[in-house]
Amino acid sequence: MPLVLNRRDFIKLTATATAAAWVGVRPLRAGGASDALRIGIVGLRHKGWEHVNQLRAMPDVRIVALCDVDSTILAARTASLAKIGIKAAAQADFRRMLEMKDLDAVVIATPNHQHTLQTIWACQAGKDVYVEKPVCHNLFEGVQIARAAEKYGRVVQAGTQKRSDQGHIDGFAFIKQGGLGKIRLVRGLCYKLRPPIGHVSGPQAIPATVDYNLWCGPAPMAPLMRKNLHYDWHWDWATGNGDIGNQGPHELDLARWVLGETGLPRRVVSVGARLGEPDDGQTPNTQLVLYDYATAPILFEVRGLPMAPGENEVDAYKQLRVGVIVECENGSFVTGDSGGWIQDLQGKKVRRFTGDGGGKHMRNFINAVRTRRPQDLNAPVREAGISSNLAHMANLSHRVGAAAAPEAIREKLSAHPAALEALGRIQTHLDKNKIDLGKTPLTLGSWLEWSDAQQRFTDGEGVDRANQLLTRDYREGFVVPTVT
Numbered sequence: 001m002p003l004v005l006n007r008r009d010f011i012k013l014t015a016t017a018t019a020a021a022w023v024g025v026r027p028l029r030a031g032g033a034s035d036a037l038r039i040g041i042v043g044l045r046h047k048g049w050e051h052v053n054q055l056r057a058m059p060d061v062r063i064v065a066l067c068d069v070d071s072t073i074l075a076a077r078t079a080s081l082a083k084i085g086i087k088a089a090a091q092a093d094f095r096r097m098l099e100m101k102d103l104d105a106v107v108i109a110t111p112n113h114q115h116t117l118q119t120i121w122a123c124q125a126g127k128d129v130y131v132e133k134p135v136c137h138n139l140f141e142g143v144q145i146a147r148a149a150e151k152y153g154r155v156v157q158a159g160t161q162k163r164s165d166q167g168h169i170d171g172f173a174f175i176k177q178g179g180l181g182k183i184r185l186v187r188g189l190c191y192k193l194r195p196p197i198g199h200v201s202g203p204q205a206i207p208a209t210v211d212y213n214l215w216c217g218p219a220p221m222a223p224l225m226r227k228n229l230h231y232d233w234h235w236d237w238a239t240g241n242g243d244i245g246n247q248g249p250h251e252l253d254l255a256r257w258v259l260g261e262t263g264l265p266r267r268v269v270s271v272g273a274r275l276g277e278p279d280d281g282q283t284p285n286t287q288l289v290l291y292d293y294a295t296a297p298i299l300f301e302v303r304g305l306p307m308a309p310g311e312n313e314v315d316a317y318k319q320l321r322v323g324v325i326v327e328c329e330n331g332s333f334v335t336g337d338s339g340g341w342i343q344d345l346q347g348k349k350v351r352r353f354t355g356d357g358g359g360k361h362m363r364n365f366i367n368a369v370r371t372r373r374p375q376d377l378n379a380p381v382r383e384a385g386i387s388s389n390l391a392h393m394a395n396l397s398h399r400v401g402a403a404a405a406p407e408a409i410r411e412k413l414s415a416h417p418a419a420l421e422a423l424g425r426i427q428t429h430l431d432k433n434k435i436d437l438g439k440t441p442l443t444l445g446s447w448l449e450w451s452d453a454q455q456r457f458t459d460g461e462g463v464d465r466a467n468q469l470l471t472r473d474y475r476e477g478f479v480v481p482t483v484t
């Protein structure tokens with residue numbers, strides 16, 4: 001830049017400063033599209049396409065690549081963008097996309113079992129990452145993904161967008177300042193209708209348009225034993241994590257955040273089962289989990305069955321279906337889709353904290369990529385890794401557990417009045433659904449003790465098996481590395 005500005009320099013500077021003002025960060029180098037961040041999106045069927053539509057509205061972002069292992073989806077998405085003048089390179093193999101030199105960052109919206117590996121690959125290739133929740137498929141991955149972001153110096157944001165909701169930020173700050181006294185209990189709720197996924201009698205044909213080797217990635221390349229390959233992977237342990245690992249990471253993250261806990265709890269126990277019409281899913285659609293944190297416990301409930309057979313609606317707890325209730329000495333903070341409100345001890349709403357559901361979460365990522373300051377991220381991957389692992393540890397308690405009669409379950413939870421109360425409501429809910437627990441019993445999970453220092457379970461029935469399931473046998477070519 002010359003010492004004396006001529007008119008052209010002045011115009012350039014003004015334009016740059018204006019651009020900087022609206023992105024709220026360091027000035028762009030040259031301004032305009034040529035200086036836009038070049039982004040690729042992987043996994044385009046549903047969530048990834050939402051991200052595409054959000055990103056293409058951002059003037060300082062350019063979508064340069066799309067990736068999906070389903071050629072029909074990839075072709076349709078690429079064609080849709082082409083129609084509006086966005087020319088994106090189409091790739092079926094994410095590794096080829098990462099070889100692109102003119103790519104700065106990637107957005108990952110593939111199934112859960114791909115998240116950590118794809119993020120680590122991207123970090124190694126020098127790309128910044130926005131990765132959907134849960135950011136990992138097992139506890140081992142939750143640690144490696146955070147280490148990779150740090151080791152390779154990348155900006156890695158998790159898709160836990162509620163971290164960007166001003167109502168949560170303000171409400172939690174109010175609680176942390178003692179506005180409601182001590183926290184007694186944090187409830188997390190995931191009441192979401194999950195109809196059965198059907199039942200097949202043998203292996204199903206893989207859609208001809210899908211590269212199944214890439215779709216499976218780190219998971220075993222096993223025959224498809226359900227009707228739909230897409231989406232219903234959520235309910236198969238090899239690829240998904242049930243609803244506690246699907247919707248759950250949002251609310252578990254809020255619960256841990258408000259508690260200010262920086263690690264996993266000392267103990268966890270899960271009670272649950274997959275109930276109702278038998279189908280090919282494996283994960284529980286009814287689950288109650290107690291996390292034993294020193295500050296206060298988290299009690300998490302999953303309900304996928306309707307209020308009653310044939311209904312299209314799920315129950316609610318105190319008018320809430322999905323959200324968090326922070327029960328404190330002098331009242332509660334209740335959060336739903338966006339923001340939250342304070343209720344006094346009589347349940348009267350006394351103060352509202354307005355939020356937007358985290359609508360500026362992607363913007364927060366883009367800004368941090370520009371400033372190269374991971375500390376500016378609202379949902380750094382380290383935090384999301386811990387919160388995702390809350391879901392995984394609950395599922396391990398369930399998976400090493402055994403069928404038990406209601407009395408045995410009540411006995412096991414007898415020291416925890418809130419869990420007993422929730423169990424009572426679950427029983428009423430199951431009665432309404434005409435579930436006979438004598439015929440299809442609940443699984444009483446193991447009370448697993450956890451050591452953050454050792455990063456493993458240290459006690460509880462089935463502890464050895466639970467520790468084996470902290471990670472998986474990765475398929476050659478798709479191994480999640482131990483990052484040191």
Ligand SMILES: NC(=O)c1ccc[n+]([C@@H]2O[C@H](COP(=O)([O-])OP(=O)(O)OC[C@H]3O[C@@H](n4cnc5c(N)ncnc54)[C@H](O)[C@@H]3O)[C@@H](O)[C@H]2O)c1
Pocket residue numbers: 042043044045046047048067068069070073092094109110111112114132133134159160161214215216217230231232246
């Ligand atoms: N943050 C949120 O609120 C939110 C909301 C919905 C979904 N999600 C997350 O987004 C992810 C995707 O969810 P969805 O509902 O779109 O799932 P989906 O199954 O409908 O779509 C996944 C897409 O990824 C593609 N894919 C699978 N493996 C791939 C690979 N190795 N490389 C490239 N493409 C691959 C599939 O072909 C499919 O098009 C999930 O992890 C989910 O938890 C987050």
